[in-house]
Each structure stands twice: as C-alpha cells, then as structure tokens.
Amino acid sequence: MKRVNVQSEDFNVATELAALEALGGGGIASFTGVVRGGEGLIALELEHYPAMTAKQMERIVDDAMSRWPLLGVTVIHRFGRLDPGARIVMVGTASRHRGAALESCAFLIDWLKSDAPFWKKEHFADGATTWVAAREEDAAKAKGWS
C-alpha cells in the first residue's frame, strides 16, 4: 500500500493508521508534525511547488520501500494557512518488523524536511512575517541515511 497526498484540508490520523494496521504487518510507526504555537505566532503558511511536490514525495516513498521491507506507507503533507496546533504532516509505515517500520518512518520525515518542495512562512500577532530558514542539521540528517 502506498498513499501519498498533498492537500490543504486536515487529515484523520486514526483512519490512516487503521488502514496501515489492516495490512497485517505487526508493527505500525507514525510521525505527526503539528504547528507549534508560542512567541506570538498566529499562523504558519505553507507554500509548495505543485508540479513537483507529489512527484517528489512519491520518489522519497519509493526509496524507503526499496530500503525496508514495508507493507504500507502513508505520507500526507498539507499546504496553505495553518493555525497553531494544526497538523502539518504525517508519515505512517507498516512492516512485519518493528525496526523497519520505525527506521523508515524516521527516514521519511527526515527526507521530507530536506527534499520536499515546501516553504514555511510564520505570521505573528504584531503583523510581522518570516520565512523559516532551513536548518543545516536537517540537511545533515537526511544525508545521514545515504
């Protein structure tokens, strides 16, 4: 099972995990990223490159599926304007082996951070906006898997 989605609307983690559980694999790992509030943040705006995003996410998922014995992978990434506390992204993996499920989940979120064409802009209560800077640490983490 391979499910890759780029969407503005929210997703239901329970529904997604249930689909992965139903594959009979034994182990399901997931990671969900949510908008962190605080420091006056009122919204996070996610811009992406529509012609490329889903294609690139498919490539990353195919790579994970060639590295680990996975029965299913779900990757959903939202775009648009999101409130603090809103879900941004989820990765779910199912495998007969818990190590494969956990490692591929970490791999996928690391690669989404460094290799999916999304950009985050923070909107603050005082009207200020900032484009989030990429962290070198994120690029290094992704490269650590090769």
Place this chain on the structure above:
Amino acid sequence: MKRVNVQSEDFNVATELAALEALGGGGIASFTGVVRGGEGLIALELEHYPAMTAKQMERIVDDAMSRWPLLGVTVIHRFGRLDPGARIVMVGTASRHRGAALESCAFLIDWLKSDAPFWKKEHFADGATTWVAAREEDAAKAKGWS
C-alpha cells in the same frame, strides 16, 4: 504528561495521539504493535506479572523522559487473549524535536520487548500452543541504547 496503562481491553490510538498532539510540542511519534495472523494462528495470549508490570513500565518511561526532552509519553500494553489483527501495545511520544520523539519511541518499544514482564503464547487452529521464544536480537537492541 505521562500515561502508563496495562489493560485487557483495546485502546483508541486516535484518542491517545490527540492527547499528545494537544501538548503543543510540534512532533508526535508512535508505534503500534498488532497480532500478526497467518500460519494457522488463531489467538495470542499475553500473560504478565501484575505486581511488577506497571511499575516496570513506569521505570522505563522515566528513563526515556530523563534521556530526551519529552513533553509527553503514553505507553499502553494489553494482556489476555487477543485475536489476529488486535492491537497489543502502543507507544506515543511528544516533543518539540522530531528526533527526540522518534528516538524515544524506538527506545521505549525496544525496552518493552526486553524489559517488561509479559509472555506470549500462540494458539493454533490445530490446537497446538507455543510459548514465543525471546529473540536475542531484541535483548541486543535494548542494550544498544545504554
């Protein structure tokens, strides 16, 4: 937030993850283990050591919380007779840092495998039963964290 439960009834992964998401951490990792079917398995029976189980799980969770900057940890482990496809265990972690959430989730499930007093007995369609043997690999994985 620290939630440790040993129970015979099923749990709701969505409810558990929602509680972790509500902590405002930014990253939530989870692992769910389900009974793998196949090879004539009709049920998995989980025995545990009630006087010790929750206590030992608390120790493991405290250890994880001292190693990583976690906002919340949820560990639920079932006992009793479970059908193929039933959930056995879930670990959920929330942190401001995705690495901390993912690593502590892997740590916790590795330690539950090697250090929580549960024993699995497989029941097969032909009436045979087998106590599942511990895998050396599991003990090695847990020790790998120390």
Place this chain on the structure above:
Amino acid sequence: MAQLSIVYFAWVREMIGRDEEHIDRPASGTTLAELIASLGARGGGYAQAFADPSRLRAAVDQHFVSLDTPIGEARELAIFPPVTGG
C-alpha cells in the same frame, strides 16, 4: 522464620503446575541459582522446569536480577522465561 513467596510465569508456571507458593526463606546468602537448584531437586515438574537455568530469568521484589544474586531479605521471588512483550 520469614516467608518467601515464589511466583511462576509462562511455561515455568505450566510445567510446575502452580502460579504461586510460599516457603521458608533460606539463609540470606543463598543465591537464586542455589534456591532454584533445591526446588528442582523436588523432581517432577520442578525438575523439568528448572533443568536448564540458562533458560530462566528472575525478579526479586519486582526488580529483575541475575541468578547469582543472594536472596537477602526478599519477600517475593519470581521465576520465568525471558520476557516476550511489546
């Protein structure tokens, strides 16, 4: 003389045919391995369950310990196979 509860789990419990018993606690310097050997000497299911101590694990007062640990002032000893939870 102080009492010691011994609890058994999984196939150890099944072979012995009971999940709990109470004995007079042996001298505090007695190791778990020595106590297990003396239980095995009872024969029957005990002898069968305790034939190969390398297949056994133990907890004293709900803490995992190795079989060379002295029984000390223990109140509860648990004997079982390696755990297989998760």
Place this chain on the structure above:
Amino acid sequence: MAQLSIVYFAWVREMIGRDEEHIDRPASGTTLAELIASLGARGGGYAQAFADPSRLRAAVDQHFVSLDTPIGEARELAIFPPVTGG
C-alpha cells in the same frame, strides 16, 4: 527559439514580485548559475533575490539540481530558497 518557464517560490517569489515568467531558453551549455546572474542583472527585485546564490536552490523539470548544472533542454526551471517542509 525554445521557451523556458521560470517559477519562483517563497521569498524569491516575493522579492521578484511574480511567481512565473517565460523567457527564450539560453544556449544549452549555460549553467543555472550563469542564467541566475543574468536575471540578477535586471536589477530591482531580481538583483535583491539573486544577490547571494548560496541562498538559492533550483529544480529543472521538477528534479532538484545544483546551480552548476547546464540548462540543457529544460522546459521548466524553479528557483527558490532551501526547502523547509516536514
């Protein structure tokens, strides 16, 4: 002459003030860095956005490439800051 679509994202798009434009595709041996320098020479938002190429990343026909890549037969070039998804 073949056309090249150029798409801009995030602060590159904001500084330039447009999200897409079409130009005559330069000679196939022209590197992205050279093309970006020529766009920067237009001044204004372009000069500002392209002042420091080390802050820029690119994709050709929806594949990430480095700035020393020749434009080749590309149909779509994307110029943007390092990605920050996930």
